Amino acid sequence: DVKVTQSSRYLVKRTGEKVFLECVQDMDHENMFWYRQDPGLGLRLIYFSYDVKMKEKGDIPEGYSVSREKKERFSLILESASTNQTSMYLCASSFGGQAFFGQGTRLTVV
Amino acid sequence: GENVEQHPSTLSVQEGDSAVIKCTYSDSASNYFPWYKQELGKGPQLIIDIRSNVGEKKDQRIAVTLNKTAKHFSLHITETQPEDSAVYFCAASPLGGNMLTFGGGTRLMVKP
Numbered sequence: 001d002v003k004v005t006q007s008s009r010y011l012v013k014r015t016g017e018k019v020f021l022e023c024v025q026d027m028d029h030e031n032m033f034w035y036r037q038d039p040g041l042g043l044r045l046i047y048f049s050y051d052v053k054m055k056e057k058g059d060i061p062e063g064y065s066v067s068r069e070k071k072e073r074f075s076l077i078l079e080s081a082s083t084n085q086t087s088m089y090l091c092a093s094s095f096g097g098q099a100f101f102g103q104g105t106r107l108t109v110v
Numbered sequence: 111g112e113n114v115e116q117h118p119s120t121l122s123v124q125e126g127d128s129a130v131i132k133c134t135y136s137d138s139a140s141n142y143f144p145w146y147k148q149e150l151g152k153g154p155q156l157i158i159d160i161r162s163n164v165g166e167k168k169d170q171r172i173a174v175t176l177n178k179t180a181k182h183f184s185l186h187i188t189e190t191q192p193e194d195s196a197v198y199f200c201a202a203s204p205l206g207g208n209m210l211t212f213g214g215g216t217r218l219m220v221k222p
Contacts, residue, residue: 004153031208040119040214041214042116042199042212042213042214042215043154043199043212043215045209048208048209050208090153090154092153094208094210097142097144097203097208097210098144098156098159099144099146099156099201099210100156101146101153101154101155102153103151103152103153104151104152104153
């Protein structure tokens with residue numbers, strides 16, 4: 001089975017902190033994604049990556065950056081956390097159009 | 111770009127009844143349509159998908175139908191059970207493409 005693992009289930013950070021959300025997949029997928037999930041808004045794409053060191057902006061990249069130094073790892077970075085970034089963050093990897101999600105990280109910024 | 115709309119946003123059914131969730135999409139180039147189920151505290155999991163060369167696909171109690179002309183597709187769950195309670199997402203993508211566009215989600219509640 002494909003496994004996508006996010007490093008934290010729950011995080012509480014202070015406004016202005018730099019926050020790192022880590023995601024690792026074990027199926028050698030080239031494509032990885034970061035989504036944000038908010039009530040009533042579904043899944044919104046923040047960034048994605050087709051290959052190591054490649055990244056593309058999604059629909060809501062403002063306030064975020066990403067890093068993909070190794071194929072299996074895709075990191076989401078909040079440069080300076082703000083309260084409006086309190087949300088559920090979902091990482092996914094995909095192959096042939098099929099996406100596989102991690103369990104999510106619920107981030108609270110206080 | 112692609113836009114996927116999903117209805118209803120919430121759906122409450124009695125155990126044993128059927129549930130239907132509908133999605134429409136805008137990009138005629140889309141030809142891969144997966145459905146995901148998200149249980150509380152977990153990430154979404156693929157439950158069924160359909161490609162544009164077929165009109166219907168079944169897997170036990172769940173089925174998906176696709177109408178490419180009208181650009182809509184639906185998820186049907188028969189004989190619902192309490193464990194079917196979850197949030198369901200539809201999505202659309204060009205076949206072989208890497209980008210899934212998701213609908214807004216449907217919270218299904220199955221009352222025992």
